[in-house]
Amino acid sequence: MKNSFRKKPLSLLLEEMKSEHRLNRVLGPLALTSLGVGAIIGTGIFVLIGVAAHDKAGPAVTLSFAVAGLACIFAALCYAEFASMVPVAGSAYTYAYATLGELFAWIIGWDLILEYGVASATVAHGWSKYFQDFLGIFGLGVPKLFANAPLDFDPSTGVMSLTGSWLDLPAVLITFLITVVLVKGIKESAGFNAGMVIVKVAIVLLVVGLGAMYVKPENWHPFAPFGYSGLSIFGHTIMGEVSTGGAPVGVLAGAAMIFFAYIGFDSISTHAEEARNPQRDIPIAIISSLVICSLLYIAVAAVITGMVPYDKISIDAPVSNAFKQVGIGWAQLVVSLGAITGITSVLLVMMLSQPRIFLAMARDGLLPKSFFGAIHPKFRTPWKSTILTGLFVALLGALLPLRLLAELVNIGTLFAFVVVCSAVLIMRKKHPEAERPFKAPLVPFVPLAGIVTCLMLMCSLPAENWLRLVVWLLIGFVIYFFYGRKHSELNKIKS
Secondary structure, three states: OHHHHOOOOHHHHHHHOOOOOOOOOOEOHHHHHHHHHHHHOOHHHHHHHHHHHHHHHHHHHHHHHHHHHHHHHHHHHHHHHHHHHOOOOOOHHHHHHHHOOHHHHHHHHHHHHHHHHHHHHHHHHHHHHHHHHHHHHOOOOOOHHHEOOOEEEEOOOOEEEEOOOOOEHHHHHHHHHHHHHHHHOHHHHHHHHHHHHHHHHHHHHHHHHHHHHHOOHHHHOOOOOOOOOOEEEOOEEEEOOEOOOOOEOOHHHHHHHHHHHHOHHHHHHHOHHHEOOHHHHHHHHHHHHHHHHHHHHHHHHHHHHHHOOHHHOOOOOHHHHHHHHOOOHHHHHHHHHHHHHHHHHHHHHHHHHHHHHHHHHHHOOOOOHHHHOOOOOOOOOOHHHHHHHHHHHHHHHHHOOHHHHHHHHHHHHHHHHHHHHHHHHHHHHHOOOOOOOOOOOOOOHHHHHHHHHHHHHHHOOOHHHHHHHHHHHHHHHHHHHHHHHHHOHHHHHHO
């Protein structure tokens, strides 16, 4: 067990950056910020607003976005410090390896695989619903057998039910399309994403500007029908109300539900190895994308809950459906088209990030290098793990319902943020001499605030999410102790 807590020296990480077997450094600050905005704006605005407002917070979902954004700001400043210090692929996994040791690095890496995989499946599901909403405008549709996941989940009762469908075919098809684009190359992927980001930001501004004209203030009353709290510990509510099914509800429960919509800045750090000037550009991209998107999220949430009573907001396509309910058919068409574009860019960035985690773990010997560490000789992308990611995302997106996916991904994201904030404190103590091109301000307050707020939101998730996380981590422990620990590259150094 002693070897399981060995740390990867900072000097070794910096030396590895000079290796010729690295990814292409082709991304500037604008492209990186665009990747962040591409990952953040999408599912949170176009899909999860409906779930959070309808089931958890009502019009107070605007406060839920503010709380989640605040927690993200603390974590983002910590991410920016690490990304400027160690600009290599791996994100929180790499940071944990240098500060907490190999076992903790494995735990966070395994957790990130769950985070990005399930987040991508959630996004693919949201894309499918808006695509079908778009087809419905023209009187077209997907056959029922292929229109939805075979299961649905009702949080008010906690019961799973059959939908009558076999699988969500549109979710599968968009996943395969994105996989092909990602295998082609990072530069092409970033350019494809930048075009989609321009379109969806324009659509978001249209939603805010046009939707504000149809806001009825009475729809904001009661503002917080489920209360302002929703704090629970392992499913036992200690502050606030619970749904019929026993799940916590309220502003904090809503924030925990929509939290993963902010994880685009997290994905920026996974591309540090592909940044031209990572010490400067990564912190700029992380902070600017988070601030831009937080303001847009809060504005859209206020407008949508003002246009339609919270209990009448659509779960699957809330924004386009809100315009349909107020009788603006052309806006429904434009918003649906913009949502399809926007959610596509989110899916692209999420699926772009997971293979980089696999790559970092394979380089350290914790996963088989021949597969997860394979770089395509022409495209210079981790093509094998990209294809595996596509298959995993397509399977989850085809078979699991949105509500279940959304809650599952959040606990993994929050856990990763807690580790990064803790790692900043450890590195400041153990390596005060290390060069930090960007330093998180107000340490130790910022990382401690990040830890507290993220743990608070983790506690606001239903108890089943903790069980799923534990099961996933137990599977990871089996792989680590039977393969990763024995094949670790640190074994060669120590010997």
